Amino acid sequence: MAYCETKNDPHQDREATLKTFVEALAKDIFILGPIDKVTFPAEQPYDRKNGIRVAFDDPDYIYGIQDYVKLAKGFGLIVSDMTSVRDTHLNVLGASCVTFHFRVSGESKEVFGKALKLHRSGPACTIWIQPEGVARKMWVPQDNRWRAATITCSRQYIIDSLKIGRSDLATQFSWLKNEIHDEFFVRSLPMTTEMIRATLDLVECNYKGELRRFYCHAKAMELMCAGIDSLLSNSDETEHQSVHLSAKDAEKIEQAKSILNLEFKDPPTLVRLASRVGLNRNKLAHGFKYIFGVPPMEYCFGLRMEMARDILRDGEDSIAIVADAVGYSEPGSLTKAFKAYFGSLPSDVRRGSKTEVGEVTKTGDGFS
Numbered sequence: 001m002a003y004c005e006t007k008n009d010p011h012q013d014r015e016a017t018l019k020t021f022v023e024a025l026a027k028d029i030f031i032l033g034p035i036d037k038v039t040f041p042a043e044q045p046y047d048r049k050n051g052i053r054v055a056f057d058d059p060d061y062i063y064g065i066q067d068y069v070k071l072a073k074g075f076g077l078i079v080s081d082m083t084s085v086r087d088t089h090l091n092v093l094g095a096s097c098v099t100f101h102f103r104v105s106g107e108s109k110e111v112f113g114k115a116l117k118l119h120r121s122g123p124a125c126t127i128w129i130q131p132e133g134v135a136r137k138m139w140v141p142q143d144n145r146w147r148a149a150t151i152t153c154s155r156q157y158i159i160d161s162l163k164i165g166r167s168d169l170a171t172q173f174s175w176l177k178n179e180i181h182d183e184f185f186v187r188s189l190p191m192t193t194e195m196i197r198a199t200l201d202l203v204e205c206n207y208k209g210e211l212r213r214f215y216c217h218a219k220a221m222e223l224m225c226a227g228i229d230s231l232l233s234n235s236d237e238t239e240h241q242s243v244h245l246s247a248k249d250a251e252k253i254e255q256a257k258s259i260l261n262l263e264f265k266d267p268p269t270l271v272r273l274a275s276r277v278g279l280n281r282n283k284l285a286h287g288f289k290y291i292f293g294v295p296p297m298e299y300c301f302g303l304r305m306e307m308a309r310d311i312l313r314d315g316e317d318s319i320a321i322v323a324d325a326v327g328y329s330e331p332g333s334l335t336k337a338f339k340a341y342f343g344s345l346p347s348d349v350r351r352g353s354k355t356e357v358g359e360v361t362k363t364g365d366g367f368s
Contacts, residue, residue: 188293
């Protein structure tokens with residue numbers, strides 16, 4: 001959309017035109033702040049035909065910036081660096097496009113459709129297709145800084161750009177054929193260090209004008225390629241063809257996650273967990289990974305490691321006591337699992353090592 005020049009009230013017409021531009025662009029792209037709360041900084045980093053920066057400056061609600069960038073036909077980008085001061089509830093309608101969301105920091109709870117629930121906290125990578133007109137409800141907690149890059153594009157843009165043929169559409173790219181009007185395709189994926197760096201490059205970009213749009217285009221392509229590669233490498237053809245979840249299935253998988261959150265110290269076996277929530281083993285295993293990005297037992301292992309790290313940071317308990325608190329009978333078993341998960345020893349946390357123990361470098365089986 002091009003801006004219109006008028007001879008009446010330049011400021012008023014400029015505000016109206018910019019708001020129309022943002023509303024049109026935001027229709028297909030994730031937006032954190034409501035349109036009626038935005039202002040438009042006089043100094044813009046983009047050429048008027050390609051992008052716009054909007055600012056939120058409500059000390060009682062949201063403050064920060066979002067950049068909306070039109071990269072090509074059917075290909076858009078939003079870059080966010082915002083902080084929610086109080087709890088925020090949003091309703092976002094879908095437009096049947098493919099969305100790649102890369103979040104370095106920020107927390108949200110979201111409901112896709114009728115029952116598919118996600119609790120996401122950065123770093124996080126999520127890819128979804130939201131049917132046109134179907135709502136995605138989102139809750140953002142207070143005191144929450146949100147740094148993210150969100151890419152949206154049409155399915156046809158991906159198909160044409162990657163020259164995807166019919167055989168691939170029937171197998172590894174079958175998710176692009178999601179034509180059921182009231183169901184979502186949603187996949188949570190690991191946020192790699194390369195994704196984090198590329199996202200921060202966009203948030204911290206200092207270029208202006210056409211050079212900035214060119215840079216954003218390159219980084220958006222880099223992120224989209226990384227997301228697609230992760231999606232393909234984390235799912236084989238069988239999984240793509242076999243995962244079909246109803247709203248009731250999604251509720252049962254959410255129930256399974258709640259059970260693991262409570263019983264991670266001594267978790268039920270996958271067979272027992274499936275029986276408790278009323279699903280067969282394969283549907284639970286594939287469905288859990290489909291929604292949350294990791295298998296059920298790997299998710300549970302992560303909970304144990306995160307709790308072990310928190311206890312080590314906050315207290316003076318011995319490694320043996322920490323091991324028992326997270327379900328390990330021997331301190332050596334915890335040490336081995338902790339090293340596999342974080343790449344550091346439990347004693348590094350206790351000593352206050354200069355190396356930050358918090359970024360997962362490897363996941364292992366680590367179960368005992």
